[in-house]
Amino acid sequence: MIPRYSRPKMTEIWEPENKFRIWFEIEAHACDAQADLGVIPKDAAETVWEKGAFEVARIDEIERETKHDVIAFLTNLAENVGPEARFVHQGMTSSDVLDTCLAVQLTQAADILLEDMDGLLEALKRRALEHKDTVCVGRSHGIHAEPVTFGLKMAQAYAEFDRGRERLVQARREIATCAISGAVGTFANIDPRVEEHVAKKLGLEVEPISTQVIPRDRHAAFFAALGLIASSIERVAVEIRHLQRTEVLEAEEYFSPGQKGSSAMPHKRNPILTENLTGLARLVRMAVTPAMENVALWHERDISHSSVERMIGPDATVTLDFALARLTGVIDKLVVYPQRMLDNMNKLGGLIHSQRVLLALTQAGVSREDAYRLVQRNAMKVWEEGADFLALLKGDDEVSSALSDEALEVLFDLSYHTKHVDTIFRRVFS
Numbered sequence: 001m002i003p004r005y006s007r008p009k010m011t012e013i014w015e016p017e018n019k020f021r022i023w024f025e026i027e028a029h030a031c032d033a034q035a036d037l038g039v040i041p042k043d044a045a046e047t048v049w050e051k052g053a054f055e056v057a058r059i060d061e062i063e064r065e066t067k068h069d070v071i072a073f074l075t076n077l078a079e080n081v082g083p084e085a086r087f088v089h090q091g092m093t094s095s096d097v098l099d100t101c102l103a104v105q106l107t108q109a110a111d112i113l114l115e116d117m118d119g120l121l122e123a124l125k126r127r128a129l130e131h132k133d134t135v136c137v138g139r140s141h142g143i144h145a146e147p148v149t150f151g152l153k154m155a156q157a158y159a160e161f162d163r164g165r166e167r168l169v170q171a172r173r174e175i176a177t178c179a180i181s182g183a184v185g186t187f188a189n190i191d192p193r194v195e196e197h198v199a200k201k202l203g204l205e206v207e208p209i210s211t212q213v214i215p216r217d218r219h220a221a222f223f224a225a226l227g228l229i230a231s232s233i234e235r236v237a238v239e240i241r242h243l244q245r246t247e248v249l250e251a252e253e254y255f256s257p258g259q260k261g262s263s264a265m266p267h268k269r270n271p272i273l274t275e276n277l278t279g280l281a282r283l284v285r286m287a288v289t290p291a292m293e294n295v296a297l298w299h300e301r302d303i304s305h306s307s308v309e310r311m312i313g314p315d316a317t318v319t320l321d322f323a324l325a326r327l328t329g330v331i332d333k334l335v336v337y338p339q340r341m342l343d344n345m346n347k348l349g350g351l352i353h354s355q356r357v358l359l360a361l362t363q364a365g366v367s368r369e370d371a372y373r374l375v376q377r378n379a380m381k382v383w384e385e386g387a388d389f390l391a392l393l394k395g396d397d398e399v400s401s402a403l404s405d406e407a408l409e410v411l412f413d414l415s416y417h418t419k420h421v422d423t424i425f426r427r428v429f430s
Contacts (some may be wrong), residue, residue: 010321013108013312016056022101023073024052026198027088030180034190043069047084052077065335069092091190095301096180098220099214102309103177104202106222109317116324117165117229121158123331125429128154130422133192135414136250136341139350142242146352147345147417150251150336155428158235158298159206164229171225174218184300204419212301216294219309223291226316231283233323237274237281242328254333269290273330278322287312337350349382349391356411357403364402374399 012018028048035045054076063072071094078085089097132151137144180197182190192206199206207214244252253273255261261268290312294305341356345352354375378392378399393399393408403411 005322006318007321007325010112010318011108011314013105013112014318016346019105020054020059020073020204022104023070023097024181025053025202026100027074027077027092028428029051029087029198029201030090030092030194031192034087034090039190039191040090041084044087047326048081048088050407051084053080054138059250066154067096069221070097075215080331088138089189091182091194092180092223092287093183093212095213096182098306099210100180100198100202100204100404102219102313103204103214105313106219106317107172107176107203107323109313110168110175111322113226113229113317113324114172115169116321117161117168120324120328120331121161121165123328124154124158124161127151127208127331127334128158128367128428131338132338132425133418134336134338134341135345135418137345144345144348144352146355147414149418149421150341151422152389152421153239154214154331155425157232160227160232164225167225167228167272171222175222176204177207177214177218178202179207179214181207181210181212184212211297213297213305216291216297216305219305220288220291220295221250222288223316226320227285227288229353229363230281230320233327234278234281236327236331237277240274240334241271241278244274248344249336249337250275250344254335256334263327275325276331277323277327279398280319280326281348284320284323287316346387350412351379351382353389353412354379356416356430357399357408360407360411361399361402366402370398 028045031040031045034040034099035042044243054073059069059072059078063069063077066072074085077088081088081142128151130151131154132149134150135147136150138146138148174210178195179185180190180195181192187195187230189370196206198204208342238252240253242248243250252269253271255269260266261272290308294308298303358368358371358375361374362368366374374396375393378396380390381387381392382389390408390412393403394405399408427428
């Protein structure tokens with residue numbers, strides 16, 4: 001995490017202060033449950049809440065000697081609580097604290113990311129409706145294909161991020177589990193009701209069966225969901241980068257007053273935000289493979305996953321939070337050039353209507369093979385000579401013997417290609 005690509009609300013989740021606060025709440029709620037079960041005195045549980053405090057610097061100091069973060073925390077907590085601290089952590093193991101805390105942090109992060117996605121979806125929907133009928137050329141392999149609308153491009157992105165949001169909701173549900181099951185997960189030294197109480201207090205579900213750790217397939221699914229969202233961000237970013245190329249220039253990032261595009265060339269207006277988003281997406285996806293590899297731990301536990309999660313947890317969530325906010329800003333202020341879209345679409349002299357001519361010829365009784373040959377023969381002249389496609393077709397005896405000039409002209413109506421846009425929009429935004 002670096003400040004340049006971080007937002008305060010998300011970074012606060014991963015600050016030591018928040019982490020140790022969650023640790024304290026886990027221990028204190030566990031004490032309450034232990035007291036209700038008669039395992040520890042009730043006044044001891046009350047004292048933990050009343051006197052419980054910690055100092056990050058002191059914990060760090062103790063850890064330098066103990067080489068164990070949870071023991072360092074418990075030692076510092078005992079310094080504040082006093083003799084009753086001997087009842088803290090009864091029957092628990094470090095993973096009970098660490099894994100449950102990570103579940104809380106990831107659910108907190110997921111809630112912020114879901115808010116981010118709601119903002120992005122709102123911006124995409126607004127721009128989709130704004131440009132529902134703004135006709136532009138669709139491209140396959142980067143080459144002109146047939147007409148679409150810019151609104152359809154935005155609607156497609158909306159649908160993709162809507163699926164991403166559903167995946168994140170599911171990932172949040174799967175990660176929000178609590179394990180207070182003791183060494184190797186058997187509850188030998190702690191009653192399962194303690195876990196149920198802590199889970200309820202923290203807004204988590206009980207982990208049905210843990211080893212000494214929460215199963216890491218849950219975490220892998222979480223980071224995979226983040227990786228998919230990042231890939232969707234990159235797809236939209238790459239689309240905008242292409243549309244902003246000088247030779248295309250159908251849309252571009254907003255260029256604010258006073259902004260500079262190049263230290264050497266004053267005329268430059270570069271797609272820096274979407275290029276940045278492409279890079280940030282790579283960083284989020286970088287967390288997916290290590291998260292998958294964390295699933296296969298040794299027996300009931302090892303700590304090979306620990307160093308990975310201490311890094312990918314903050315890095316992936318902070319980076320994705322920033323990227324979603326940045327993309328929302330790009331979409332919100334994206335400058336669209338409808339006339340340039342029409343100009344580009346007309347550069348190939350009407351070739352975008354070739355399929356419709358092909359189909360019309362087959363409907364008129366020409367075999368598909370012959371119809372393809374006739375259309376392609378004239379289309380290649382447009383590519384090579386810059387001729388007008390419709391004029392060539394009208395002058396082709398084999399074509400004109402099947403289709404009249406009037407019939408051919410009808411085939412070049414743009415509205416034919418956009419007649420089902422409303423249907424698509426109803427499917428996406430219903």
